[in-house]
Amino acid sequence: MAGAAAPRRRGPTATERVRKVLVVEDSRAMQRLICHALDADPRLSVVGVAGDAYAARDMIKRLAPDVLVLDVEMPRMSGLDFLGRLMRLRPMPVVMFSSVTQVGSDAAIRALVLGAVDCLAKPYDGVTPETLTALADRVHAAAVAPVLPVLPSSSRRPLGSPATASAPAKDRVILIGASTGGVTAVETVLRGLPVNSPPVVVAQHMPESFLQSFAARLDSILPHRVVLAEEDLPLAPGQVVLSPGGTSHTGVAVRAGCMCCARIDRPKRNGHCPSVDELFLSAKGIGARVIGVILTGLGQDGAEGLRQLRDAGGYCIGQNEATCVVYGMPRAAAEAGALHEQVPLEQIAGAVMRALAAGSSRSLRC
Numbered sequence: 001m002a003g004a005a006a007p008r009r010r011g012p013t014a015t016e017r018v019r020k021v022l023v024v025e026d027s028r029a030m031q032r033l034i035c036h037a038l039d040a041d042p043r044l045s046v047v048g049v050a051g052d053a054y055a056a057r058d059m060i061k062r063l064a065p066d067v068l069v070l071d072v073e074m075p076r077m078s079g080l081d082f083l084g085r086l087m088r089l090r091p092m093p094v095v096m097f098s099s100v101t102q103v104g105s106d107a108a109i110r111a112l113v114l115g116a117v118d119c120l121a122k123p124y125d126g127v128t129p130e131t132l133t134a135l136a137d138r139v140h141a142a143a144v145a146p147v148l149p150v151l152p153s154s155s156r157r158p159l160g161s162p163a164t165a166s167a168p169a170k171d172r173v174i175l176i177g178a179s180t181g182g183v184t185a186v187e188t189v190l191r192g193l194p195v196n197s198p199p200v201v202v203a204q205h206m207p208e209s210f211l212q213s214f215a216a217r218l219d220s221i222l223p224h225r226v227v228l229a230e231e232d233l234p235l236a237p238g239q240v241v242l243s244p245g246g247t248s249h250t251g252v253a254v255r256a257g258c259m260c261c262a263r264i265d266r267p268k269r270n271g272h273c274p275s276v277d278e279l280f281l282s283a284k285g286i287g288a289r290v291i292g293v294i295l296t297g298l299g300q301d302g303a304e305g306l307r308q309l310r311d312a313g314g315y316c317i318g319q320n321e322a323t324c325v326v327y328g329m330p331r332a333a334a335e336a337g338a339l340h341e342q343v344p345l346e347q348i349a350g351a352v353m354r355a356l357a358a359g360s361s362r363s364l365r366c
Helices: 028-039 053-063 079-089 102-114 129-143 182-191 208-221 276-282 284-289 303-311 329-335 345-365
Strands: 019-024 044-050 067-070 094-099 118-122 173-178 200-204 225-228 239-242 249-255 258-264 290-294 315-319 341-343
Touching: 019 028, 019 053, 019 129, 028 044, 028 129, 044 053, 044 129, 053 067, 053 079, 067 079, 067 129, 079 094, 079 102, 094 102, 094 129, 102 118, 102 182, 102 208, 118 129, 118 208, 173 182, 173 276, 173 303, 182 200, 182 208, 182 345, 200 249, 200 276, 208 225, 208 239, 249 276, 249 284, 258 276, 276 284, 276 303, 284 290, 284 303, 290 303, 290 329, 290 345, 303 315, 303 329, 315 329, 315 345, 341 345
Parallel strands: 019 044, 019 067, 067 094, 094 118, 173 200, 173 290, 200 239, 225 239, 290 315, 315 341
Antiparallel strands: 249 258
């Protein structure tokens, strides 16, 4: 509802400082709503409001904000053009706050690829207190996150490189969970896997419309076949399946001797749909056949599922703190005793392939 403010959050600790926010938004009504919500959070302080990219550029130089809240559709210069220039010249944390339309969702995916830390949708039926609370939490998470370099496609590791091109283990599956910063992280991991790798199922925290665009993007840039999950969809080598979110989670099941996708009709778990915990927990019955990977993200979704997956015989890998945009989900998994190893993002694909090879060797010895 318009004018609603998020509840006040805990203040910064003695070792923390209040983070300065610049809001870049052309709608006066939305400017007031965003500023009211962010200023209600004692961890944040809105130091400026810009109606377009040119005003934002000058304010960044003058005010030195810690984080930007940026709309996608902007007058004079689009938010995407501005983001691209900003990340080349003065990289800093950015949270996109945009409407969910097909065009907008495509733009949001491009923004995340360009280096935005996170993207939150403006609901069609009005901004709710829950949306404002989520915005404040994500803006704070972005403000304290490391600004990692965004590599152009030409400088990334070639697909199917010799380091990862070994034959996959039979009847195995790779499960990946990610949230804030996950667009680039998931793409990086998948780029390191050979085209004939075991099937991959991904639970990425993202609005339903964004997930459709994310799947389409991955399918266009990877040699793997990338699709959205459907009930009973067989899982085959070289295939990447994304949970479509919406009103159901995605899991894996074995039916008639074959692994396939399973629709899980449950409420949000840990505040998310799709939930990483639901994905991992669904695979407990085939734990020894599973490689579980937890990537950058805010919160603790996936920690309990990964712990139970490890107890069931799965091999569990976490992204290390230095390469996470937000070291929340991997930290929670580590603290739960769920991880066999934590490695830098660029090394996760190699760790997955080593785990698959080790699993195959154990099977041959049995």
